Amino acid sequence: MTEMVYGSVPVTRGEPVLPRWWRTIDKWTLASVLILFGIGIFLGLAASPPLAAKNGFAAFHYVERQAIFGGMALTVMLLTSMMSPSLVRRLGVLGFICAFIALALLPVLGTDFGKGATRWYSLGFASVQPSEFLKPGFVIIAAWLMAASQEINGPPGKTMSFFLTVVICMFLAMQPDFGQACLVLFGWGVMYFVAGAPFMLLAVMAGFVIVAGVVAYNSSEHFARRIDGFMSADVDPTTQMGYATDAIREGGLFGVGLGEGQVKWWLPDAHTDFIIAVAAEEYGLVLVVIIIALFALITLRSLVRLVRERDLFIRLAGTGLACMFGVQAFVNMGVAARILPAKGMTLPFVSYGGSSLIAGGIALGMLLAFTRERPQGALGDHFRRAGHFSTHPVHNRG
C-alpha cells in the first residue's frame, strides 16, 4: 500500500527483465536441464555412430544434429522461461491450436518413414512430429479450462478438457501412437487429480483401467506377448529387453569404458528408447544414478514449488508439465530396468530427436516460467482471517 502514499516516487513494476529472471528462476532445475542436455550429447557420441554408419552418414552426424537442435531447444526454453504466465498461456493456447490442426492433418499430409505409423511431417532437412508439440499446448489449455471451471459461474472446464483429451487420444491412437496417447491421458489425469477429483471417481477409473488391461490382454496377442515377456522371470537374450538387461549388467558400477560398449551395435533404438542402457554399459551405475537424480530433482522441485502456488491455472499447468516430464523419464528408464513392460518412449533431453528436444525445451521453459518466484499474496490471508474482508476489500489478487 506504499504506492498510495502521497508524493512518493512512483515505483515501476518494470524491474529489468534479465535480473528479475535470474532472481526468480529455479536455478537448480535450470542447471539440471543443462546437465541433462550435456549428458545427452555425451551419450550421443557413443550411441549414434552405429546408426550413422548404417545410414551412411559421418560418424557424428547425429551428434551434430543433436547439438543444433539442442541449441534451438535451449534458446526456446530460456525465452519461454522469461515470459509471464499469462503470456505463456496465450502463446500456449495458440501453439496448441496449430499443433492440433497439424495432428489432425497427419493422415493426409504426414509420412510414416516406413515405420508403419504416420507421425511425422517431412520438411526435407528435418521432420516434425506434431504430437510432441501438442503436449505442452494441451497442458496449458486443459489447465486453463479447469481453472476457469473453478470460478463462480465459470464454464464446465473439466468436462470440456476431458472431451478434448479423448479427441486427442483418438487422433494419436489412429497414427497409431499409444505411448503418446497414454502420456496425454496421464497428464490430464494428474491435473484433474490436483484440481480436486473426487476419490470415488478415481477409484472407478482405476477399476476401469484394470478391466481395460485385462480385456486388452485377452484380445490382443501383441499386447499379451509383451506382458508375458515382462512377467516371465527369464528374459530372452535376443530381444531388446534382453540386450538392455545384459548391457546394464555388463556395465556394473563403473562401466566398461568409453566407446567400449556393445549394446549400441545390437539395439536399433540405442540412441533413443534405450539410451539409458548405453549409459549403463559404458559409464556404469554411477552415470545412471546421476541421470535418475537429475530427473527426480527437476520433477520434485517443480512439484514442491507448485505447492506454494496460489494461482490455480499456474498450479495445474505446472503440475501437468512436471508430471508428464517426470513420467516420460520414468517409463523410459523403467522399461530398460524391466520394471515396466516394453513401451517405446524417449528420455527427455537425453534421447536423440529434434521434435522431442525442441518440444521438451518449450515444455520446460513453460515449467520454469510457472515455477518462478512471484508474490503469492500470502498477506491477504491474514486480513481475511482477521475478518476484515467485509469492510476492507482487499485488492491484492496475487
Added chain:
Amino acid sequence: MIRTPLRPLARILSAREQGENPDRIERDNIRARHDDMQGKARQRAEGRLLVLSVLFLAAFSAVGLRMGSISVSAPQEPRSGGGGDNILAQRADITDRNGHILATNIATYALYAHPQQMIDPVGAAARLVEIFPELDHEQILRQFTGERKFVWVRQKLSPEQRQAVHDIGEPGLLFGPREMRLYPNGALAAHVMGGASFGREGVNSAEVIGVAGVEQVFDETLRDPANNGEPLVLSLDMTVQAVAEEVLDGGMQLMSAKGAASVLMDIHTGEVISVVSLPDFDPNERPRPLTEGDQSDSPLFNRAVQGVYELGSTYKLFALAQAMDEGLINANTMIDTQGPMQWGRFKIRDFHDYGPQLTATDVLVKSSNIGTARVALMFGGERQRAFLASMGLTEPSPLEIVEASGSQPLLPPNWSELSTMTISYGHGISASPMHLAAAYAAMVNGGTRVTPTLLRQDSAQTGPRVISEQTSRIAVDMLRQVVTRGTASFGDVEGYEVGGKTGSADKPRPNGGYYDDKVISTFASVFPASDPQYVLIVTLDEPSIEGLGEMRRTAGWTAVPVAAEMTRRIAPLLGLRPQIETPALTAVTLSSN
C-alpha cells in the same frame, strides 16, 4: 455447510439508510466466497501435490534400485549357449531278466540355427547340405536367408557330423544337448520295446517319450525322477529271445510263411521269457505306420499280441479238459467219431476218417473235430463260454505293452450250439498267440489261471483255479501222447519230453468264407512233460512246404518242426537238464572220496 447469505437483509437495510449501494455488499460477499473456495482448493491441492511428489520419488528410487541390483548381479551366460548337464540320464534304462541292457540313452546334440547371427547364410546352407544330404537345399536356404530367427536343422547328430558342422565355422549354427534313446540290440524284442521319440523340444533339452510297447506303458515310471534312474527289469531273457528270433526267422523262410510269431512263457509265474513277431523292425529307426492297406502287414504289427487268429485244433484241449474236469468223461471214455457229423445244413468233417469211436485221449491225439464237437455238446455253450473266460480267452490280453489293448478276441455274436461245436475245435473264435500261451499255461501248471506279464516276477502266481490238479496232470499226459504218437510227431525233442497240440485253421477271407490254401498253423507245446515248466506257442502265417511229394500246410508239417528246433536250442539256455535214460546205477559203485 451453512452458507453466508450474499445479501444479508440487516446490512442491506443499514446500507440503504446510509445511502450506500447495497450491490457492493453482495459483490464483497461473492468475492469472499470465491476466495474461500479457492483457499480450500489450494489446501486440497497442496496435499495432492505432496502425494504426487512422494509417488515420483518412490518411482525414481525404484528405477535406481532396480538398475543397481541388475548392475551388481553376476552376468549370466545367454541361455542359448548353456550347458544343461541336468538333462542327462532322465529316462531309466530297460533291462532283461538278467540285467542285460535292452534300452538305454546316449548323449547327442541337436543342430539349430540363428539365421540373424549368421555371417554367410548361403555358404552355411551349402555346406550343411553336403554334410546332411537328406536336407532340402532350397528350403534350408530360404529359412536361413529369410526373416526367421530360429531354425531347427536336425534332431540328432553323430560326433563326426557334429565336428563337420563345427568345421563350417558359422557362429549362427548352434548345438543343443540331447538325450537320445538307444536300443543297442537293434531289432531284438522290437515289438516289446516299441520305441521312443522326442516330445516337447527346447534348446537345452528335449523330452524323450515312449511311443509304443513297454516304453509307452511305463513312460511315466521311466521318466519319474523319484525312481532314481532305477532300470525297468523285464521278464524277457535276451539270449532266449535272440535264439527264438533266429529259429523262427529261419523257420518262416523255410516254410515260405509271410509272418510268424512265438511266445515262450513260464507257466508258474506267467513271465513272458520271449515273444517274437516277424517281420520286425529296428526301434532305433521306427518305421512309419502304413498309410494304406492292411495294418497287419506292417512290420510294426505285433502278431503275437495284436494278431487275433482262429487257432484251430489247439482249442480241443480246452473242450476235453473241461469235460474231464466236470466228470463228464475220463481219458478212456469212448467218443463217437462217425462222420460226417450233420448239424442242420452244416457238416463237420475230420481230416481223415477215424472210424466209429475213439477214446477221449485219441480224440486229442488224432485231432478229431467230430469227437471234440460231441464232447462240447455235453456241457453246452454257456459253460464253455464261462470256461474260456476263466482262462482270459474272451478279453484283451493284460500284457504290459500298449498294443495289447487292441487284442480283443473275436467271439461269435450269437453263441449257438453250432458255435459251441466249432469253437471246441478252434473255429469261430479268435485269439492271439499270447492268449493261447496263458490258457495253455493254466491247463498244464496244475490248473490255476495265469496272467501274462512282461515284468520279472519273484514268485509263482496264485490265480483262481480253472481245472483240478488231476485234470491238469491228465491234460499234460494227453499232450505228451499227441507228440509221441499223434499229429505232432515231428515235435519231439530228445530229453525234453515235449507235449503239445497242433492247430491248422483255414484263414478267413476278408469278405466271408475261408481260403482253401491259406492257413494259420499253430503248435502249442509244453515241456518237460514230467514236470511242466514252460509253454511255447509257435504260429506261422500262410506256411507251406513240400513233404512226401505233396504240398503240406498243416501244423504237424510246419509249426511243429520249427517249435521243436526252438525247444532244442532254448531248453538248455533255460537251465533245464535233458532227461536222458541212463543205465541203472545199481551196478555201479561210486567210490566216494
